[in-house]
Amino acid sequence: MSAAISTAAAPVTTAAEEKVAVATQLQLTWWRFRRHKVAVASGVIVLFFYLVAVLADFLATNDPYATLAARSYIPPQEIHWFDADGSFRPHVFALEGKRDMKTFRLVYVADPEDKRYLELFVDGYPYRLLGLFETNLHLLGLDRGAPEEALFLLGTDQLGRDFWSRLVLATRTSLFIGLAGVAISLFLGVLLGGISGMYGGWIDTVIQRVIEILRSIPTIPLWMGLAAALPATWSVLQVYLAITVIISLIGWTELARVVRGRFLSLREEDFVMAAELAGASQLRIIFRHMVPSFLSHIIAAVSLALPAMIISETTLSFLGLGLRPPAISWGVLLQDAQNIQALAIAPWLLMAAIPVIVVILAFNFLGDGLRDAADPYG
Amino acid sequence: MITYITRRLVLALVTCWAISVISFIIIQLPPGDFVNSYIANLSASGSMVSAAEADAMREQYGLNRPIWVQYGKWMGRVLQGDFGMSMEWGRPVLEVIGDRLWLTIVISIAAIILTWGIALPIGIYSAVRQYSIADYIFTLIGFIGLAVPNFLLALIIMYLGFKYFGANIGGLFSPEYDLAPWSWDKVWDLMSHLPLPAFILALAGTAQLIRIMRANLLDELRRPYVTTARARGLQEWRVIMKYPVRAALNPFASTIGYLLPFVVSGSIVVSLVLSLPTVGPLLLRALVAQDMFLAGAIVLLLGVLTVIGTFLSDLMLMWIDPRIRAGMHG
Numbered sequence: 001m002s003a004a005i006s007t008a009a010a011p012v013t014t015a016a017e018e019k020v021a022v023a024t025q026l027q028l029t030w031w032r033f034r035r036h037k038v039a040v041a042s043g044v045i046v047l048f049f050y051l052v053a054v055l056a057d058f059l060a061t062n063d064p065y066a067t068l069a070a071r072s073y074i075p076p077q078e079i080h081w082f083d084a085d086g087s088f089r090p091h092v093f094a095l096e097g098k099r100d101m102k103t104f105r106l107v108y109v110a111d112p113e114d115k116r117y118l119e120l121f122v123d124g125y126p127y128r129l130l131g132l133f134e135t136n137l138h139l140l141g142l143d144r145g146a147p148e149e150a151l152f153l154l155g156t157d158q159l160g161r162d163f164w165s166r167l168v169l170a171t172r173t174s175l176f177i178g179l180a181g182v183a184i185s186l187f188l189g190v191l192l193g194g195i196s197g198m199y200g201g202w203i204d205t206v207i208q209r210v211i212e213i214l215r216s217i218p219t220i221p222l223w224m225g226l227a228a229a230l231p232a233t234w235s236v237l238q239v240y241l242a243i244t245v246i247i248s249l250i251g252w253t254e255l256a257r258v259v260r261g262r263f264l265s266l267r268e269e270d271f272v273m274a275a276e277l278a279g280a281s282q283l284r285i286i287f288r289h290m291v292p293s294f295l296s297h298i299i300a301a302v303s304l305a306l307p308a309m310i311i312s313e314t315t316l317s318f319l320g321l322g323l324r325p326p327a328i329s330w331g332v333l334l335q336d337a338q339n340i341q342a343l344a345i346a347p348w349l350l351m352a353a354i355p356v357i358v359v360i361l362a363f364n365f366l367g368d369g370l371r372d373a374a375d376p377y378g
Numbered sequence: 379m380i381t382y383i384t385r386r387l388v389l390a391l392v393t394c395w396a397i398s399v400i401s402f403i404i405i406q407l408p409p410g411d412f413v414n415s416y417i418a419n420l421s422a423s424g425s426m427v428s429a430a431e432a433d434a435m436r437e438q439y440g441l442n443r444p445i446w447v448q449y450g451k452w453m454g455r456v457l458q459g460d461f462g463m464s465m466e467w468g469r470p471v472l473e474v475i476g477d478r479l480w481l482t483i484v485i486s487i488a489a490i491i492l493t494w495g496i497a498l499p500i501g502i503y504s505a506v507r508q509y510s511i512a513d514y515i516f517t518l519i520g521f522i523g524l525a526v527p528n529f530l531l532a533l534i535i536m537y538l539g540f541k542y543f544g545a546n547i548g549g550l551f552s553p554e555y556d557l558a559p560w561s562w563d564k565v566w567d568l569m570s571h572l573p574l575p576a577f578i579l580a581l582a583g584t585a586q587l588i589r590i591m592r593a594n595l596l597d598e599l600r601r602p603y604v605t606t607a608r609a610r611g612l613q614e615w616r617v618i619m620k621y622p623v624r625a626a627l628n629p630f631a632s633t634i635g636y637l638l639p640f641v642v643s644g645s646i647v648v649s650l651v652l653s654l655p656t657v658g659p660l661l662l663r664a665l666v667a668q669d670m671f672l673a674g675a676i677v678l679l680l681g682v683l684t685v686i687g688t689f690l691s692d693l694m695l696m697w698i699d700p701r702i703r704a705g706m707h708g
Contacts, residue, residue, distance in 0.1 A: 229407030
């Protein structure tokens with residue numbers, strides 16, 4: 001019986017082995033990565049967040065910049081899923097703002113008689129979908145009601161701006177500032193790390209010492225100093241770019257270290273020697289033979305560098321030195337939740353912490369899985 | 379051994395020089411020079427400064443000279459312990475900083491000791507009991523510590539403290555000791571307030587250390603000498619603690635060079651959230667008010683102290699690791 005199994009199994013194994021033998025480095029990495037369940041799940045979460053970022057305006061339920069004093073600090077609205085007759089019709093109760101005569105704060109009373117039903121694909125404020133198509137279509141909204149009676153899934157802030165809408169727009173800003181920062185870091189890291197690893201000698205020594213120096217300086221005071229020097233007259237976009245550059249000027253060291261390490265070890269490999277003997281040019285050896293075999297390492301390093309970038313931006317904006325209102329980012333939102341007084345009145349503002357933590361955690365798990373998978377033969 | 383120390387010392391000096399250049403750039407970055415803002419400050423309070431006086435002042439500070447001369451003059455004064463005047467406070471910068479610098483150092487050192495205190499036993503446990511439930515739980519907690527920016531952790535803990543204990547848990551001193559001169563009671567009061575900010579700072583660094591410790595120890599545990607020790611009938615506890623842990627400890631100590639800048643950075647932000655009397659809130663205020671001599675001095679002092687700390691940890695590493703002493707690597 002055992003013989004029967006082995007004969008039946010043998011061709012299958014060889015087919016699989018053959019598949020492995022001819023697979024490219026990236027395919028092997030992908031197969032290895034797929035086995036790491038947590039990393040795959042984290043990858044899905046990261047993709048989901050970027051989807052939210054791309055569709056931010058579509059997912060927003062209110063104009064994130066529209067302020068209205070009459071709806072200051074509305075707590076998150078409770079959604080009632082079923083109607084009185086038991087049918088599935090999600091709705092919220094209309095809110096009436098009353099002034100508490102002791103504290104002089106607005107308190108909101110829900111009116112169970114006045115139901116507002118949730119609808120899909122409703123008209124709202126105009127925006128450009130993907131920056132291209134002019135539209136006013138939004139995923140979710142109420143069937144009727146004045147602006148101050150709109151849907152507030154996560155409540156409002158002090159100025160009466162809808163927190164949910166601000167949170168999805170902040171997701172866009174924070175995630176893409178991370179990408180832009182990593183792009184610059186990657187360029188610097190690959191360039192300097194590559195030069196360092198390829199040529200060695202005194203250039204290598206100088207670059208390595210520069211990295212060592214940069215890594216031994218506390219970064220936050222440095223960022224604060226540089227960011228505070230940005231002129232107050234700069235536009236939101238200029239500040240955005242400047243912050244990205246400031247963050248990535250210090251963030252490239254880790255990427256450079258990874259690239260240098262790979263170059264150093266690959267330089268001695270037989271296949272590089274073979275390519276050299278076959279008369280391939282330096283550029284061809286680097287891009288045709290060496291880069292593909294450490295591409296996965298770079299992808300892993302990038303996915304570990306991204307959360308660091310996001311934390312940096314969030315921290316700087318939180319301190320009031322990064323992006324400034326009217327820009328919306330996670331850090332800008334958290335700035336509103338900075339002191340205990342604000343938190344005591346509106347604890348829901350702390351919810352901006354949730355996407356920060358989830359995204360950074362997901363990126364870390366993803367990067368970890370990728371790093372393990374980057375050495376498919378290991 | 380001498381070459382190792384010399385190399386480290388030279389690198390530390392070069393780093394200090396780089397930090398001084400960056401601090402000088404930060405001072406120079408805002409538009410206008412020191413005299414402009416000084417005059418603006420004076421006229422805001424009513425007194426007038428003539429153009430001749432302003433020029434004399436520029437001459438005195440060398441502001442009309444090339445930039446590298448200005449840098450040289452500034453460095454010369456700094457080396458004599460004169461960091462200039464704080465515009466906003468109208469007092470010498472060092473006087474404004476006062477105790478805050480030492481409190482920053484105290485918090486940072488406490489955080490590093492705590493990081494080790496947490497990471498070492500957990501790292502050993504996770505390696506010895508690899509893939510146990512506790513191993514997974516510690517790994518997860520470590521990852522969360524890594525993922526939550528420490529200002530956020532401070533914010534959340536502050537909110538929970540407020541909500542469930544009704545107390546504001548910020549600060550480093552009880553109100554009665556806040557302005558009191560130093561005494562043993564005040565030191566004791568400081569000690570009792572230290573664990574919370576130290577813990578918040580430590581949590582971010584532990585994840586990495588746990589993973590390093592775990593990986594190193596796992597490598598060591600597979601070595602034949604461990605089997606030999608076991609075969610000789612040594613108790614399991616002794617087998618692990620006496621040899622593999624000591625060998626695995628090495629890279630552990632060397633990470634302090636990266637841990638220290640990280641913790642000092644974090645202390646700035648955490649201090650802001652928890653309103654700790656460190657240089658953090660002072661630096662932010664100085665930057666917002668463009669009080670550049672104060673801001674530059676804080677960046678410079680923090681940077682240089684971090685470099686000194688790293689250098690001391692290098693010396694410590696040499697003392698721990700005989701291979702470095704013998705000049706085999708490093």
